Amino acid sequence: MPVNLTVCARTDVGLVRRSNEDAFVVADLTSGSALHEPQVTSRLEVGDRGVLLAVADGLGGHAAGEVASALVVESLRRSLSRSIPADPRRVDGLVEEAARRANRAVWQAAHAPGRERMGTTLTAVFVRGPYAHIAEVGDSRAYLLRGGVIQQVTRDQSYVQLLIDSGVSPHDARRSPFNSVVLQAMGTRPDVKVALGRLALRQRDCLIVCSDGLSNKVGVDELRWAILRSQRLDAACAAMVDLAKQRGGEDNITVIVAGVSGDLPRQIAGESIDDTFQVVQEFRT
Amino acid sequence: MRSKVLTSVVLVVAATACGSSVPPPNDQWAAAQADLGRAEASGAASNPDARLHVQLAQEDLASAHRLMGRDNVRATTLTQLARAEAQLASSLAAESAANDDASKAAAEMQGGRP
Numbered sequence: 001m002p003v004n005l006t007v008c009a010r011t012d013v014g015l016v017r018r019s020n021e022d023a024f025v026v027a028d029l030t031s032g033s034a035l036h037e038p039q040v041t042s043r044l045e046v047g048d049r050g051v052l053l054a055v056a057d058g059l060g061g062h063a064a065g066e067v068a069s070a071l072v073v074e075s076l077r078r079s080l081s082r083s084i085p086a087d088p089r090r091v092d093g094l095v096e097e098a099a100r101r102a103n104r105a106v107w108q109a110a111h112a113p114g115r116e117r118m119g120t121t122l123t124a125v126f127v128r129g130p131y132a133h134i135a136e137v138g139d140s141r142a143y144l145l146r147g148g149v150i151q152q153v154t155r156d157q158s159y160v161q162l163l164i165d166s167g168v169s170p171h172d173a174r175r176s177p178f179n180s181v182v183l184q185a186m187g188t189r190p191d192v193k194v195a196l197g198r199l200a201l202r203q204r205d206c207l208i209v210c211s212d213g214l215s216n217k218v219g220v221d222e223l224r225w226a227i228l229r230s231q232r233l234d235a236a237c238a239a240m241v242d243l244a245k246q247r248g249g250e251d252n253i254t255v256i257v258a259g260v261s262g263d264l265p266r267q268i269a270g271e272s273i274d275d276t277f278q279v280v281q282e283f284r285t
Numbered sequence: 286m287r288s289k290v291l292t293s294v295v296l297v298v299a300a301t302a303c304g305s306s307v308p309p310p311n312d313q314w315a316a317a318q319a320d321l322g323r324a325e326a327s328g329a330a331s332n333p334d335a336r337l338h339v340q341l342a343q344e345d346l347a348s349a350h351r352l353m354g355r356d357n358v359r360a361t362t363l364t365q366l367a368r369a370e371a372q373l374a375s376s377l378a379a380e381s382a383a384n385d386d387a388s389k390a391a392a393e394m395q396g397g398r399p
Binding site: 067070071074075078104105106108109111 | 372
């Protein structure tokens with residue numbers, strides 16, 4: 001039995017912004033056919049070429065953020081649609097190369113008048129076989145919910161995270177006047193340092209990928225509860241987005257939730273998420 | 286049949302608009318085609334660093350053309366991506382040519398020394 005994903009995605013302009021600069025992709029790279037109803041739950045069989053889940057958050061206030069985010073997800077999808085090696089370590093390299101190529105394309109496109117400062121974050125989860133390969137540039141997040149425990153599997157490349165790492169409390173760090181600063185973004189330099197991780201999947205894992213319009217408003221335990229108490233993924237996505245909007249909805253809000261099933265090992269007693277997650281490459285300032 | 290459809294899904298959303306409200310990117314497509322022509326004329330297709338970007342631009346243009354009228358949002362994005370790839374190919378080819386010229390000049394200077 002193959003690995004299957006049950007996926008729902010939702011994006012919302014929020015309550016303040018006039019346009020939605022977020023973009024996302026949910027792509028079955030084996031079949032390549034299309035569906036254009038993002039709020040519908042879909043069941044995907046993970047084929048030889050894998051499934052790509054990615055969120056890009058065009059930088060607020062920068063020119064043409066929506067162009068940058070759309071370019072990045074399209075470029076990533078295109079690069080990963082090419083031949084995929086069997087060795088998971090080589091897949092890590094392929095995902096990194098795809099992200100760097102997407103960065104270069106946005107950087108080049110940013111030479112056009114009016115788009116000089118465009119950029120975007122990227123968090124991509126590429127599922128192939130029993131692994132999820134996770135790539136991150138910026139501060140969009142990926143979480144894993146497993147056995148009732150939720151854990152962030154990306155590390156924000158942000159000024160707030162830098163303050164927290166240096167000992168400032170999360171509460172104080174978020175009150176910094178520079179709390180919206182990201183340390184790097186796609187398209188603002190000719191090259192990026194892509195943070196990479198590889199997760200060995202388990203039966204009934206649930207992956208969440210989101211922009212900071214959600215993660216800044218909805219706490220990790222609230223995400224957990226939204227999924228655990230919802231009968232369906234579309235209801236969970238709607239609950240998360242609604243909560244972010246109830247709390248101001250100042251930013252665009254995007255979330256992808258993917259439930260994992262099929263031919264995978266079960267979580268064994270005492271096994272933590274960290275036991276199955278390998279940091280392949282860290283982002284360092 | 287239904288399960289077949291549900292299991293073979295690609296969903297790509299540029300969140301700003303739906304396809305029906307966006308016109309086909311005819312002018313941008315023509316501009317991208319021109320950029321690709323310039324890249325090819327600059328020798329990018331035979332340059333090892335630039336060749337892949339020429340190929341990607343060609344593929345993006347073909348995909349965008351197929352999507353025009355059906356999914357104009359994605360066709361526009363692919364056209365923009367094609368322009369970026371073509372311009373990148375041109376830049377890489379020009380950089381390579383400049384490096385070659387610099388190497389030749391340096392060699393000539395070395396050769397001209399007493």
